[in-house]
Amino acid sequence: MDLTLTDEQSAILDMVKEFTAREVAPVAAQLDRDARFPKDHVARMAELGLMGIEVPEQYGGSGLDPMSYVLAMEEVSAACASTGVIMSVNNSLVCDPLVKFGTEAQKERWLSPLASGEKLGCFMLSEPEAGSDAAAQQTIATADGDGFVISGTKNWITNGPQADTGILFTMTDRDAGSRGITAFVVDMNGKGVRRGQKDDKLGIRASHSCQVFFDEHRVSADQVLGQVGKGFKVAMSTLDCGRIGIAAQALGIARAAFTAAASYACDRRTFGKAIIEHQAIAFMLADMEVEIEAARMLTWRAAILKGQGVRHTKESAMAKLYASEVANRVAKDAIQVHGGNGYVTEYPVERHFRDAKITEIYEGTSEIQRLVIANHIIKG
């Protein structure tokens, strides 16, 4: 056991703290209110190397380890969870699979502009009829000449309205079930790609998602990511890593809600004393902190295992499950600590409460995480 950060990790943490304190936190509430995509932040994150943190420098990334990514994600999400998920999708769900499964040519063509932040990516797995059961893909890619023709609809695609590049999952062999799924890297501005209205959401309102429609969109064979028929593996392995990012996002939301509640509890007075001196409030805060620290340990453990190249499917699921549920409990209790002030938009905790909810849903609901964990326990 050693929890010392390396100099490099400390340096990136300091840099991100400064960036978020100065530029992100002050406008997060307004971005949420306007449901406005934080274009300026994304550009700044590109400059700071935050859009391809773990991508090797030769492909335009920062060449850092998963711990650095997790530290940065927590900070950005504590300031603005919408900005957090924009960053997380680009890093974990788009750059990561390109690093892991991309050919040299794909890395040069697609990865470098994404990692440097010149372009923005999205990840298109979910469909109207394929959410938790991601293998039930209806989008079809039909072999045609030296390429494929793709038709189908993707649902709730984060960064969809802005993305230049997408990782797309399709069926290439309907009869083969999950072994008939193939992943592609696609140009979102290509012919036959259309985006729907942006979704109107409970939280993470400054991050935009939408449906994406493919209507005989033509791709060449060199856009297959990994191998034909091996797309489900690409998806699952990508989500193993992505879940660490969402755990860190949840951790950031939880920390922000806790910090707001603890500060408020020290200031607000009732019955002649600060409310933190009422044990019911003090213990609520103590429990929040216990759970946040525990969530952080689970998240860091998963990141460290990823960095060591050890399989971490179960540990990622545990981190994501626990951190997302902690974020929801903490945000809910943070509103309680604030009383009526917690319910109004003048204080940040109602936003944290709305933002927290999504972390229990995307990249596998809590139920799916429990299935993954239980399967590991039972099947060993």
Place this chain on the structure above:
Amino acid sequence: MHFTLTEDDQLIVASVTELCAKSMGQAADWDDAGQLPGSILTEVADLGLLGMSTPQALGGVELSGIVRAAVPEALGGGDAALALVVAGHDGLAAAHVARAATPAQRAAWLGAWAAGEPLVAWCEPGTELSGQMCGEGLRVSGQTPVTAGVGLAGRFVVNVPLDRGIASALVLGEQAGVSRTKVDRLGMRAAAAGRVVFDDVLIPLEALIGAPGDGVVASLMAEFQIALGAIACGVGRAALAAASVYSMQREQFGQPISNFQAIQWKLANAATELDAAALLVGRAAWMLEQRQPFEAAAAQAKVAASEAAERACSEALQIHGGYGYTREFPVERHLRAAKTLSMAAGSNRASRKTAAAAIARRFGGS
């Protein structure tokens, strides 16, 4: 950064796990008898577990704080009562002497203690004990709080609140005026908990440890929270393991009950919460080792671990159905142990107070 033990430390933990598998099949009988057998105490002494806090020069094995937090978990998976008694002897009594006693006292006591001769129980300061310093030593009347190992120990370290702080002393079990009472507890019954009773006893000067108000007692108790958290993780994980195995064997409706999501959910929740708690225990141990302020982290670890263990044991019992309620299966014993841990050494209420006070200081409250 990493979350693993060194290779040497892993070997130590593996040897403890092996001891649990080999020698603790009878733990349920010990629990019934309300007494650990002498043979198991000899076995843990042979492994060095009674001298983990004792310097090598004085006959101990002197382990790092990190592995000293891993051993109670492994031991707790075999028998929580044994783990608790070992932690009291090594982590409280021997550590107290190693830290605060004179060189002569250390030399006289610690070597024998590392061999378990005798076993020592360490009694928290309590309000039912009063003492007065006089020329010949410390005069004590009253009784200690309920303490694990009192029924097994030959010596006690007692902590007596005085006006100028806590006076600590070594007391011989056979000394005139010293007696012990047995307290039948819900869980960890083999730890033979009880009180030490003093009928106007004069403890001689050479038996006093450290100086009143030296603060050692408070830091030992804060550190002990880490050990209690570790034991709780061991108990919870033992219950989880039993429940996992049982759920794959037990068939209902023509299939193993592990096929049912209602069962899978319990397993997944328990595993996640116990991993989280174990990591908090490791974090607190690491902070202590780094000489960082660790008290709040230790309190957090104890709360998280004992409550995760209680929930895990309770669900493990549920997974066993009616069988879980019987003494034929180990889970009811684990549940009783977990419940006792959340009450032990200051209830979780006290631990939460410590954790909350740290928050109030950090965010500018009183």
